[in-house]
Amino acid sequence: MKVLLKNYVTGKATERDMEVVATEAVELKVPEGSKDTIVLKNLYLSCDPYMRSRMTKHDTPSYVPDFVPGEIIVGYGVSKVVDSTHPDFKVGELVWGMIGWEEYSLISNPQNFFKINHPEIPLSHYTGILGMPGVTAYVGFHEIAAPKKGEYVFVSAAAGAVGQLVGQFAKLMGCYVVGSAGSDEKVELLKNKFGFDDAFNYKKESDLNLALQRFFPQGIDIYFENVGGAMLEAVLENMRLHGRIATCGMISQYNLVEPDGIRNLLQIVAKRIRMEGFVVFDYFANYYKFEEMTVQYIKEGKITYVEDIVEGLENAPTALIGLYEGRNIGKKVVVVSRE
Amino acid sequence: MKVLLKNYVTGKATERDMEVVATEAVELKVPEGSKDTIVLKNLYLSCDPYMRSRMTKHDTPSYVPDFVPGEIIVGYGVSKVVDSTHPDFKVGELVWGMIGWEEYSLISNPQNFFKINHPEIPLSHYTGILGMPGVTAYVGFHEIAAPKKGEYVFVSAAAGAVGQLVGQFAKLMGCYVVGSAGSDEKVELLKNKFGFDDAFNYKKESDLNLALQRFFPQGIDIYFENVGGAMLEAVLENMRLHGRIATCGMISQYNLVEPDGIRNLLQIVAKRIRMEGFVVFDYFANYYKFEEMTVQYIKEGKITYVEDIVEGLENAPTALIGLYEGRNIGKKVVVVSRE
Ligand SMILES: NC(=O)c1ccc[n+]([C@@H]2O[C@H](COP(=O)([O-])OP(=O)(O)OC[C@H]3O[C@@H](n4cnc5c(N)ncnc54)[C@H](OP(=O)(O)O)[C@@H]3O)[C@@H](O)[C@H]2O)c1
Numbered sequence: 001m002k003v004l005l006k007n008y009v010t011g012k013a014t015e016r017d018m019e020v021v022a023t024e025a026v027e028l029k030v031p032e033g034s035k036d037t038i039v040l041k042n043l044y045l046s047c048d049p050y051m052r053s054r055m056t057k058h059d060t061p062s063y064v065p066d067f068v069p070g071e072i073i074v075g076y077g078v079s080k081v082v083d084s085t086h087p088d089f090k091v092g093e094l095v096w097g098m099i100g101w102e103e104y105s106l107i108s109n110p111q112n113f114f115k116i117n118h119p120e121i122p123l124s125h126y127t128g129i130l131g132m133p134g135v136t137a138y139v140g141f142h143e144i145a146a147p148k149k150g151e152y153v154f155v156s157a158a159a160g161a162v163g164q165l166v167g168q169f170a171k172l173m174g175c176y177v178v179g180s181a182g183s184d185e186k187v188e189l190l191k192n193k194f195g196f197d198d199a200f201n202y203k204k205e206s207d208l209n210l211a212l213q214r215f216f217p218q219g220i221d222i223y224f225e226n227v228g229g230a231m232l233e234a235v236l237e238n239m240r241l242h243g244r245i246a247t248c249g250m251i252s253q254y255n256l257v258e259p260d261g262i263r264n265l266l267q268i269v270a271k272r273i274r275m276e277g278f279v280v281f282d283y284f285a286n287y288y289k290f291e292e293m294t295v296q297y298i299k300e301g302k303i304t305y306v307e308d309i310v311e312g313l314e315n316a317p318t319a320l321i322g323l324y325e326g327r328n329i330g331k332k333v334v335v336v337s338r339e
Numbered sequence: 340m341k342v343l344l345k346n347y348v349t350g351k352a353t354e355r356d357m358e359v360v361a362t363e364a365v366e367l368k369v370p371e372g373s374k375d376t377i378v379l380k381n382l383y384l385s386c387d388p389y390m391r392s393r394m395t396k397h398d399t400p401s402y403v404p405d406f407v408p409g410e411i412i413v414g415y416g417v418s419k420v421v422d423s424t425h426p427d428f429k430v431g432e433l434v435w436g437m438i439g440w441e442e443y444s445l446i447s448n449p450q451n452f453f454k455i456n457h458p459e460i461p462l463s464h465y466t467g468i469l470g471m472p473g474v475t476a477y478v479g480f481h482e483i484a485a486p487k488k489g490e491y492v493f494v495s496a497a498a499g500a501v502g503q504l505v506g507q508f509a510k511l512m513g514c515y516v517v518g519s520a521g522s523d524e525k526v527e528l529l530k531n532k533f534g535f536d537d538a539f540n541y542k543k544e545s546d547l548n549l550a551l552q553r554f555f556p557q558g559i560d561i562y563f564e565n566v567g568g569a570m571l572e573a574v575l576e577n578m579r580l581h582g583r584i585a586t587c588g589m590i591s592q593y594n595l596v597e598p599d600g601i602r603n604l605l606q607i608v609a610k611r612i613r614m615e616g617f618v619v620f621d622y623f624a625n626y627y628k629f630e631e632m633t634v635q636y637i638k639e640g641k642i643t644y645v646e647d648i649v650e651g652l653e654n655a656p657t658a659l660i661g662l663y664e665g666r667n668i669g670k671k672v673v674v675v676s677r678e
């Protein structure tokens with residue numbers, strides 16, 4: 001079984017833009033004569049918001065290559081090596097990296113895969129807290145936002161794969177942190193599970209500017225930007241002098257044909273704001289340091305992580321589309337096989 | 340004679356929003372019993388784009404206080420001390436700082452005034468290259484944009500008070516610099532007087548994105564942002580990875596009731612852009628160091644500066660409004676008195 005992109009997408013992506021097709025029995029061996037190649041048995045697939053961008057046909061190359069209609073969807077995932085002609089990868093080892101949405105993947109250049117050094121942690125965590133979203137939250141908060149103890153932090157899409165970690169990093173740092181999310185259930189989770197100081201359901205607020213004034217009477221020092229659009233506009237009104245916007249993503253814009261216009265960027269001057277974008281790939285060189293540190297945090301119970309796991313590769317398209325509708329609670333993971 | 344704000348302004352400001360009124364003969368002495376006070380004879384007034392913002396009635400305080408209808412317009416200017424009860428200011432000394440648009444100003448807290456240490460330089464320069472716009476260009480380029488030799492720099496409103504200096508600083512730094520301005524005469528000045536590598540008249544370009552592609556086939560590392568709106572949107576499309584936008588001002592937005600919406604901020608993520616605002620006031624502590632360095636540059640002929648000088652306080656309202664129509668060529672200065 002594998003999942004293909006059916007067609008380039010304009011505007012709102014749906015399950016029908018992907019197709020789940022049967023595959024012939026797969027050869028579990030590296031083909032004769034192929035050097036430095038591995039065969040992976042895929043265990044967990046990560047559903048990530050940026051994948052929508054790869055479904056669009058870009059005239060000028062985007063920061064990630066476009067998918068090709070008729071070809072397989074690829075994304076981050078956790079896998080087990082079942083055959084290898086690469087000296088650094090042994091049969092039985094667990095890895096995470098870019099794989100096809102299929103049961104087995106043949107990888108001829110595995111140098112970008114990371115070894116999983118802590119198989120005692122739930123393996124699915126390597127799609128989230130110990131994978132790409134974990135590094136994103138860490139780098140975006142600590143390196144881009146440059147927090148100081150006592151600062152006021154706001155996180156949007158706060159109950160998601162990245163957001164829940166940003167909130168916890170902010171608390172560990174001694175900041176005051178408020179999150180927004182799209183359901184009351186998520187708001188509860190933010191306050192009672194992840195330790196946010198406060199949280200609100202943005203869908204129930206008729207005026208985001210007033211909502212932020214209520215939660216941040218003193219203003220916002222750090223905005224961890226996950227959604228863009230109207231929320232960004234409201235945040236700009238509520239930033240404090242010398243505030244920082246760690247610009248991680250703008251999921252509210254990914255399915256729009258005409259993105260929202262942000263009209264109050266002059267606040268960046270008046271309030272001396274630094275708005276800085278980053279892409280996690282640039283920081284993977286330090287991944288193993290991050291892995292050790294975070295495993296330690298998990299074992300000490302200092303950080304918790306919520307996943308939203310669905311069984312079966314055939315459910316991957318629905319799982320992915322659910323991100324843009326806020327159906328996931330925590331990190332969205334698809335189980336292909338549990339081992 | 341003095342210039343008053345007649346009414347708060349919404350939308351486009353005009354000369355008629357200000358009023359030039361006669362004043363009674365002024366007492367050239369500090370009033371009996373007033374300590375730490377000076378009387379200034381005003382020589383040169385600076386017309387600066389941010390003054391438009393002070394004509395708007397803001398519901399929440401802006402970064403500079405609103406003017407009050409019926410009261411005098413204030414702005415930066417160059418003056419001579421004609422009386423003083425302040426130990427640090429002596430009669431006959433030259434200073435620059437915030438003065439009223441009038442012939443003589445009584446200043447009871449002169450501690451924010453700067454001494455003019457180089458009266459051998461044309462005094463009007465202390466409204467421009469040696470005044471607020473000079474520090475702005477220096478800080479915005481060197482501290483905010485953090486340029487490296489060989490980088491590609493774009494400056495908008497490039498023939499203005501700030502822009503002409505940014506271009507020259509960029510050349511001194513070994514960057515490649517292109518400027519945009521609103522007339523062919525200004526474009527000539529950029530190329531032939533200020534040493535920009537290239538320049539264009541943005542009013543003659545039907546597609547700013549294509550114009551920037553033409554001038555920066557490799558993309559832009561640093562954008563010195565003076566205008567905002569459509570130009571910012573086009574620039575975002577043409578930034579390089581890890582580019583920086585020194586966000587100095589957005590003059591195209593100052594007279595709009597509904598500012599333009601910027602729709603492509605997602606480029607900040609994809610291209611890892613740092614967009615950072617700053618306000619020159621924050622950097623005045625180092626002013627005298629800047630003054631010495633810049634005077635040196637002027638004397639060595641390494642930097643040149645063009646001013647657009649109009650005679651007479653009564654012409655100040657027209658001079659100020661001209662900024663928003665691009666009528667000034669270089670730094671706009673009003674002469675109240677030549678000494
Ligand atoms: N820069 C990087 O390198 C990098 C790396 C990873 C992720 N990211 C970005 O980080 C952000 C979060 O990613 P994630 O993996 O943690 O996803 P996630 O939060 O687990 O899932 C996406 C969530 O976004 C919210 N959302 C969806 N549509 C929305 C809309 N129109 N308006 C407001 N919220 C909306 C939904 O939660 P609600 O119920 O709250 O609406 C949804 O659950 C995304 O923007 C993503 O692109 C960036």
Ligand SMILES: NC(=O)c1ccc[n+]([C@@H]2O[C@H](COP(=O)([O-])OP(=O)(O)OC[C@H]3O[C@@H](n4cnc5c(N)ncnc54)[C@H](OP(=O)(O)O)[C@@H]3O)[C@@H](O)[C@H]2O)c1
Nearest residue numbers: 388496499500501520521565588589590591618619663665
């Ligand atoms: N952040 C700070 O601390 C600080 C300090 C000083 C100045 N600034 C900002 O720096 C910028 C330049 O100031 P300046 O003193 O050097 O002014 P200036 O360039 O001497 O004069 C303003 C120029 O802006 C251009 N302009 C006017 N309306 C425009 C529009 N709708 N679209 C595009 N360009 C337009 C005109 O030139 P063209 O002929 O090219 O159109 C005009 O000559 C302004 O945005 C100002 O607010 C910021």
